[in-house]
Amino acid sequence: MSTSKKKWFLIFLYLVSAFVVATSLGFILISSVIEFCIxxxxxxxxxxxxxxxIQCIKIGIGGGGIGAIGCWFIYYKNYK
Known part of the structure; x- marks a missing residue:
């Protein structure tokens, strides 16, 4: 692996982990606020x-993973 490919792989891992955590926490927060208001x-x-x-975490993993892959693809396409 060249340095450039390692860099892009690390960016991909960072995006996936950050998007999954942020999306999961966002869904948990939104669900809590809705449940509290109800x-x-x-x-x-x-x-x-x-x-x-558990449903919020599953949705966060799916949605965060899709969002991270999309953002990484856009970054990578603009880089080339």
């Missing part, structure tokens, strides 16, 4: 179950 207005108990948490 519990206030409907007098329902605040219930953020493990299924919702």
């Amino acid at each position: 519990s206030i207005y409907t007098k329902r108990s605040f219930d953020f179950s493990n299924i919702d948490f």
Whole structure:
């Protein structure tokens, strides 16, 4: 691997990990706020179950991975 290919691979790993973490945390935050608002207005108990948490992480992995690959592809195309 040349230095340039190593650099692009490290950028790819960084983008994937950053996008996955950011997207997962974003979905968890949004779900928590929605659940909190619903519990206030409907007098329902605040219930953020493990299924919702795991679903947010799965969506974050999928969406973050797709977004990271897209951004990396755009960066790489503009570089060449």
